[in-house]
Amino acid sequence: MDLSPTTQLEMQRRMLRIRRFDERASRMVKRGQIPGTVHTSIGQEAQVVGACMALGDGDYMSGNHRSHGHPIGKGSPLGPLMAELVGKATGVCQGKGGSLHLADFAVGSLGESGIVGSSIPIATGAALSSKVLGNGKVSLAFFGDGAANQGCLYEAMNLAGVWKLPVVFLCENNQYALSTPAHTVTSGVIAERAAGFGMPGVRVEDGQDVLAVHEAVVEAVERARRGEGPSLVEVVTYRFNEHSEGLRLGTDYRDASEKAAWVERDPIVLFRQRLEREGVASAEELDALEAEVMAEVDEAVRFTDESPYPDPSVAFKDLYTEPIGAIA
Amino acid sequence: MTVMSYLGAIGAAQREAMEADERVVIIGEDVEANVYGTTGAGKSRKDKGDFLEMFGSNRIRNTPISEEVIVGSAIGAAMTGLRPIVDLSYSSFLYMAMDQFVNQAAKNRYMFGGQASIPVVFRSAMFYGLNTGAHHSDRPYPMFMNVPGLKIIVPATPYDAKGLLRTAVDTDDPVLTFEACMLWGSKGEVPEEEFWIPFGQARVARQGSDVTVVAISSAVPEALAAAEVLGEDGLSVEVIDPRTLVPFDTEAVIRSVQRTGRLVIADPAHRTCSAAAEISAIVAEEAFESLKAPIMRVTTPDTQIPFSPALEKQLYPNRAKIEDAIRRVTGLMANTSNPELTSPAPRM
Numbered sequence: 001m002d003l004s005p006t007t008q009l010e011m012q013r014r015m016l017r018i019r020r021f022d023e024r025a026s027r028m029v030k031r032g033q034i035p036g037t038v039h040t041s042i043g044q045e046a047q048v049v050g051a052c053m054a055l056g057d058g059d060y061m062s063g064n065h066r067s068h069g070h071p072i073g074k075g076s077p078l079g080p081l082m083a084e085l086v087g088k089a090t091g092v093c094q095g096k097g098g099s100l101h102l103a104d105f106a107v108g109s110l111g112e113s114g115i116v117g118s119s120i121p122i123a124t125g126a127a128l129s130s131k132v133l134g135n136g137k138v139s140l141a142f143f144g145d146g147a148a149n150q151g152c153l154y155e156a157m158n159l160a161g162v163w164k165l166p167v168v169f170l171c172e173n174n175q176y177a178l179s180t181p182a183h184t185v186t187s188g189v190i191a192e193r194a195a196g197f198g199m200p201g202v203r204v205e206d207g208q209d210v211l212a213v214h215e216a217v218v219e220a221v222e223r224a225r226r227g228e229g230p231s232l233v234e235v236v237t238y239r240f241n242e243h244s245e246g247l248r249l250g251t252d253y254r255d256a257s258e259k260a261a262w263v264e265r266d267p268i269v270l271f272r273q274r275l276e277r278e279g280v281a282s283a284e285e286l287d288a289l290e291a292e293v294m295a296e297v298d299e300a301v302r303f304t305d306e307s308p309y310p311d312p313s314v315a316f317k318d319l320y321t322e323p324i325g326a327i328a
Numbered sequence: 329m330t331v332m333s334y335l336g337a338i339g340a341a342q343r344e345a346m347e348a349d350e351r352v353v354i355i356g357e358d359v360e361a362n363v364y365g366t367t368g369a370g371k372s373r374k375d376k377g378d379f380l381e382m383f384g385s386n387r388i389r390n391t392p393i394s395e396e397v398i399v400g401s402a403i404g405a406a407m408t409g410l411r412p413i414v415d416l417s418y419s420s421f422l423y424m425a426m427d428q429f430v431n432q433a434a435k436n437r438y439m440f441g442g443q444a445s446i447p448v449v450f451r452s453a454m455f456y457g458l459n460t461g462a463h464h465s466d467r468p469y470p471m472f473m474n475v476p477g478l479k480i481i482v483p484a485t486p487y488d489a490k491g492l493l494r495t496a497v498d499t500d501d502p503v504l505t506f507e508a509c510m511l512w513g514s515k516g517e518v519p520e521e522e523f524w525i526p527f528g529q530a531r532v533a534r535q536g537s538d539v540t541v542v543a544i545s546s547a548v549p550e551a552l553a554a555a556e557v558l559g560e561d562g563l564s565v566e567v568i569d570p571r572t573l574v575p576f577d578t579e580a581v582i583r584s585v586q587r588t589g590r591l592v593i594a595d596p597a598h599r600t601c602s603a604a605a606e607i608s609a610i611v612a613e614e615a616f617e618s619l620k621a622p623i624m625r626v627t628t629p630d631t632q633i634p635f636s637p638a639l640e641k642q643l644y645p646n647r648a649k650i651e652d653a654i655r656r657v658t659g660l661m662a663n664t665s666n667p668e669l670t671s672p673a674p675r676m
Contacts, residue, residue, distance in 0.1 A: 060408060094441030103440040110407060111440055115431045121397045122432060125404020132353055132386055133409055152427075155397035162392065318442035319477050321500040324528065324575035 001215045005280045009289065011053055011210050012275060015045035015268050016293040018069040021078055022241075024297050025068065025085055025099075029246040034085050037247050038099045041069030043240035044174060046267030047204075048073040050213025051140060051170050051235070054221045060108045060126040060139040062119040066172070066239070067102050067112035070142055076104040078300035088307040095310040096318065108137075116177075117143060117150030120169070124156040127167035127230075138224045140168045140217075146177030148190045157197040157230065166224035168217060171234040173207075178243045179253040194232035207237030208267040211274075238262035332518040334511045337486040338451075339366045341493035342413060344522050346383050349411060352497060354379065355389040355402060356415030356451075364417060364453070399425035399450065403432050403502070406448040411497060419452035419506055420466040433502040434477030445500040449493070454545070455509045456596065456633065457644060465633035465640075467545075467597045469506045473573055473606065479503040479527060480574040484548035486516040488571055491525030498524065508546035508596070528575035532584075536566035539590040539654050542581055542607055543567055547594035547626075547645045554651040558660075565654060573603055581607065582615045589620035590657045594645040599627040621657040626650050 003011075022040035029038050041048055044066070052073030055061060063070035071081060076092065084091030085099050092104050103111035110126060113119035123141035130137040147153060148171050160167050171190050175182050194201025200223070204216045213235055220231035240263055242249060275281045281289075316323075332340065346352045354367060360380050362368035367379040367388060380388045391398045395416065402412040416422060422429065429450075436444045456465040472478050479501050483489040489507065496503040533548060534555050543551035548569045555565035566584050570577055585591050591611055595604035604625040611623060626645040634640055654660075 062404070092441070093439060093443070096441045097439045101439040103436075103443055105440070105443040110404065111436060111444070113431070115427060118400070118427055118431050121400020121428060122404035122407065122436075124397060125401035125406070126408040127404075128401050129405040129408040129410045132405070133351075135409075137408075139404075152396045152400065155392070155394035156401070158392055159394060159397050159401060163389070319438050320479070321437070321445050324479070 001211060001218070003211070007053070008275060008280050011049050011214070012268070012271055012286070013289055013293060014049045014053070014073055015210065015271065016290060017078060017296065018045045018048060018072045019268055020293055020297045021072060021082070021300070022068055024301060025082070026241065026245050034099070034246070035087060036098060037244045038068070038085065039066045039244050040239070040241045041066055043262065043266070044172060044207070044237045045069065046210035046271070047172055047207045047213050047235040047237045050210040051142070051217045051233075054214055054217035055108070055138060055140055058108060059137050060110050060123060061142065062110045062123040062126070062139070063112040063142045064116070064119060064144060064147065065100055065112065065114050066144065067100055070112060071102050071104045071107065071109040074104070074107045074109050076107045076109060078296055079303035080104070082300040083304040083307050086304050087309065088304055089310040089314070090303065090307040094314065117147035117152050120147065120153050120156045124160050124165060124167055127160065127165035128163065130166055131163065136225060138166045138168065138221050140170055142170050142172055144177065145171060145173040145175060145182040145186060145190065149186060157194070157199065157232065160230035161197045161199055164227065164229035166227070167230045168220040168224060169230060169232045170217065171232065173234055173236050174239045175236070176239070176243070176254065179249070179251060191232060191234035199230050199232060201232040201234070204233065204235045207235040208265045208270060210267060210271050329517045330520050331515050332486045332490070334486045334489050334507070334514050335365050337490035337518050338493060338507065339368065340518070341490045342366060343379070343382070345413070345494060345497040346379070346387065348522070351409060351411045352413065353387045353389065353410055354413045354415065355391055355398065357391055357393055357417055359415050360385070360388055360390045364415065366415070395421050395424035396428055399428040400432060402448045402450075403428060403436065403446055406446045406502070407436065407444045411447045413449045413451060413497060416450055416452040418464050419454045419468055420464050422450070422452055422468060429472065429478070430475050434475045437501070438477060446502045447500045448502050449496045450502065450504045451507065452505070453507045453509050454596070457510050457640065459635060459637055459640060461635040462632040467506070467628070469504070469573060470597045470602050470606070472504055473603060474601070477502070478574060479572070481505045481527065481572045482545045483507065483571060484511060484545050484569050486514065486518045488525060488531070490518050491523050492527070492571060494522065495524045495527060499527070506545065510546040514549070525571070527572045528577050530568050530570045530577035530580035532566065532580070533569045534565065534567040536564035536588065538564045538588055539566065539592060539658055540581070540584040540588045541565055541567045541592045541594060541650065541654065543569060543594040543650075544573070544603055545596055547596055547650070550645060550647045551594050551650050553647040554654060557647070557651055558654055561660070563654070563658060563660065578610055578614070581611060585611055585615045586618045589618055591619070591623045592626060592650065592653045592657055593623070594626045594650050596628055596644050598630050599625065600630050602627050621659070624653040624657050626653045
């Protein structure tokens, strides 16, 4: 796949944004600076960015509980996302959503979801809207290997199949549903399940390679845009950190050597090596890019720190489009 | 004005909404064939043309039997520019999509800080009283009243069915409409032109001064019939139809109870945590000093709905039970020898 140097550098930039943002969030939640828990995408950046950058700016995307990478991958600025994690008024959801429920409609991010599988029908519906209105937009639904066993995925694939909706079902197979290895709860190969719905299903075995993911998703997006209907793309990847940070889960269910082998295949390191090797960018340029991204994250934290908490009265706002009377 | 059936009024509202706004689509099981009679201009498919012919298959869409994705995709479509009307046929089928109703429809606008609006109408019919057994006879609106973020309408007349449904389609929030099958054939005067009934405005179905009866859905005609009978005994019964449960017209009910001093609520839902329970609590909190007698609820006992007509028919609020309750709160002698009709259901 022939991608311009600008596009390739943008891929690296977005992967770095996810990594540095999540590293910072991980530290902040451990220090009590972020309430609740966060679920990081560290290790899965190639899969997130490869997929998101296969979409156009106007296209839609819905996500899941591993939730920061998707809007960042779609191009959302970091400040309001970080402010949302802390619960500030300037947060992308004004402090109503938090880490699990980030949404940034300005970049087509229709929302992350704390309920496994629950946002798959949302992206499917966005595709229905594109089809009825004829606006050419494509939707992408991110979900994990755990959600691959939720019935709503199959209801959605069937509906999208019969209506030929422009939607891409993207399974982020990081091989664990919290502590449960996918192979112990998932029968067969997820990508092969597409055949039952008469749609293409592809498995990207190397989900650490941003270009491999990108290529597979571009094909699915183009097919959707041509009016040929949905596709399923399964990407095999790995999360480097705990399922959830801020909770002390306390059991080591993953083999240390397995984890070490995946950490060896850090998607950001791999892509940097490729960019240098192929002369897309020099080491100095790539160092500068990393510094720029680090500065963006610092700025996001500064923006968050300087932002106020929401006024308590806002707790009753936006339940309905207009207040409906006594609810307090 | 013309005379329309309740079902015809729903069809008319849907047709007008689709003609008025290209973003309105109808999706649901068997909507193309007009099986339930609300997606055809005339009663039969060939009569005056049907919705599929008028609006095409892009906007009239038969779905698979997949409630979770029907509801979820309608939400996603509403978040991105459509105004879907979803026909879920039986209200008992809403349970299959509970996650989408509760975790997506009701929460998305709120959780996303107002970025989303979700203009979608979910229609379903309550088939109770028709010997369809426990899987098809539910009246589940109180469950959804417990979920902030949804609006809930319960039209009881053809006029309200048309006017409330038009408002529902134009509302930018998710609306659940519960239509009682028992009312489908009822007829009434309905304007042929477009009109909208605002939510949160109760209708005084009958004026009176001795007792207030708040009646919901198919309990409305039953309450009116009871009021007629008691009128012959010299009792003046006011019947209020809230029409929408969320938002609820608290003021209309309080104002009436302040005048009459007595309240009976007739609600076809199960007794525990019913709409009647909520209305009782509101009045007890806000108009306790006006009450001359205890509030009385006429509801369906907390049992599943049995199949046999001999078992089912006795369960719902009917004119006799409502009449008895009114007699009790007004101190008139009860007319019936069966005290179980108005007393709480025995605990099983």
